[in-house]
Amino acid sequence: MSPTYVYGLVRSDAELPEDLVGLGPSGTVSTVVHEKVAAIVGDVPLDRPLGTRDDLVAHEAVVDSVAAHTTVLPMRFPAVIEEEGVLEELLEPHHDRFVRALDQLEGTVQYTLKGRYDQDVLLREVVEEDSGVRELQERIRGVPEDAAYYDRVKLGELIVKALEERRDVDAKDILDRIGPFAEAVSATTPTQPEDVVNAAFLVRRDGAEEFEAAVEELGGDTHEWLKLRLLGPLAPYDFVPEE
Amino acid sequence: MTVATQTGGGGHVDRGGGGGSSGLADVVELILDKGLVIDVFVRVSLVGIEILTIDARVVVASVDTFLRFAEATNRLDLYGKGKGGKDLTELTQGMMEGGAKGKTAGALDAAVDKVGELLGGNNREEEQEEAPRRRRPQRTREREA
Incomplete structure (x- = not known):
């Protein structure tokens, strides 16, 4: 039941840089994969609202570090969803739309x-x-x-x-x-x-x-x-x- | 595939961006109101929501802007070489000190202070100078489709 921050979407076969640092307390960034699409996710600070300078910079840094390596569909800041929702509400129902968008931006x-x-x-x-x-x-x-x-x-x-x-x-x-x-x-x-x-x-x-x-x-x-x-x-x- | 993020070779173009190397002003302009919106995201409480809804793309053409440029032009003469610079005296000086600055101070300065506080301080001088921006009413962005 923990909230999850979604930075953006990539193809599931994309390789992400290893040194990504997220805006959550753990700082870790990982992926949730569904068929051809993967969501780049991390934890969310629970003791404070989002929107500080560091939050904005972290969001940009994660998304653009990924962009330097592979095609990424950036989420609008701030994108927070319950953990199980990443699959059930985000990736599964919108899978084909995300694939189309990623195809459109592929290689750019x-x-x-x-x-x-x-x-x-x-x-x-x-x-x-x-x-x-x-x-x-x-x-x-x-x-x-x-x-x-x-x-x-x-x-x-x-x-x-x-x-x-x-x-x-x-x-x-x-x-x-x-x-x-x-x-x-x-x-x-x-x-x-x-x-x-x-x-x-x-x-x-x-x-x-x-x-x-x-x-x-x-x-x-x-x-x-x-x-x-x-x-x-x-x-x-x-x-x-x-x- | 080599896409480097470091400073370009020519030296006439200021480089930034790409994985956190941008200043805050750049980041705000880059990411706010941009990117994919899906209606599944929960509403989260935001700090500095007013700041986040400043629309950096609103064109500002106001008396304050005009006064700023009038002032800059007169200052130019004062320090410039030739072009009547030597004729301008204390009068111009007085104008610079008491001109637009005084009239735009107050509310705007307070707003800038608030931005600074919320976002953890200004890291570029320019952000302080760009205070006279118009604000949009607050709105919820989390559920826009």
């Missing part, structure tokens, strides 16, 4: 690419190119802070707008350049004006080196104004098939 990993403008470089560019921005700066100069409040808001708005216009162009360039090295791309609109791109790429394992090289080359060409951060290889978080 995810990379997540984030790009952020070098703020100073871009702001300088905006100020140089945009006479409206320069005029507003002039007007603000010498005016007491409170009196210039609306002009400062307006100035910021102009800058944000200019950054977003540049972002649309630059993000497209980046995706056009890196996209061909991936099977699928899932891009989200960045939350901050200085963020250019935040995209997940589903990449074939045997094409991972080429993909990484393409990102490195992009980084080499753009490093003066763009800071790139590449996460991966990861589990295909953004490409889990919907039923």
Whole structure:
């Protein structure tokens, strides 16, 4: 009757790394196998709620360590079920669906690419190119802070707008350049004006080196104004098939 | 099959991720609201549920953001080479000190402190700066199909 944490699903013939450390008190990670699918499971802390920093990091570490070796279907954090439910409620009734999803993702990993403008470089560019921005700066100069409040808001708005216009162009360039090295791309609109791109790429394992090289080359060409951060290889978080 | 997770050779791309080497900000963005959902999972009590439901993908375009950029642009002139930098004086300085910061402090700072507490401290400076995020109402995620 003990609760069990489920990290993700793999094919039952998949080999998992040995050094996985789970979020439960024992830290152990094992598998429950049903025909072609295996659930990656571990124990759950009973004396506290889930959701600490360590829990999140442990979940990610287990799932992505497995992803580095084999195709894994990551569960959404947090996934807890009674021990006997792993077989009876999870694996048996959904076996075929899981097999289909694993087949679909077979041989792929995810990379997540984030790009952020070098703020100073871009702001300088905006100020140089945009006479409206320069005029507003002039007007603000010498005016007491409170009196210039609306002009400062307006100035910021102009800058944000200019950054977003540049972002649309630059993000497209980046995706056009890196996209061909991936099977699928899932891009989200960045939350901050200085963020250019935040995209997940589903990449074939045997094409991972080429993909990484393409990102490195992009980084080499753009490093003066763009800071790139590449996460991966990861589990295909953004490409889990919907039923 | 060699898929390495260590730093790439070129050096212009910051590398991370893959088996726990990411920072907390990366992890939160990667795993929250992502992954397979099956309706068999039991409801568990979560700590920091509000934090977990922050939708990092909500686009924030607010007065606070505008003021931040106005400030950054003026600071740029102050420290920048040329481009009118030498004309700007204490006025700009005063603006920087009393500008957007003061107006966004308070509730947001408190929220950041709470995040820090719940998640065991910020490990990246950026997390503190990205406080003005919108929150979604709480909802249960465990039983979504």
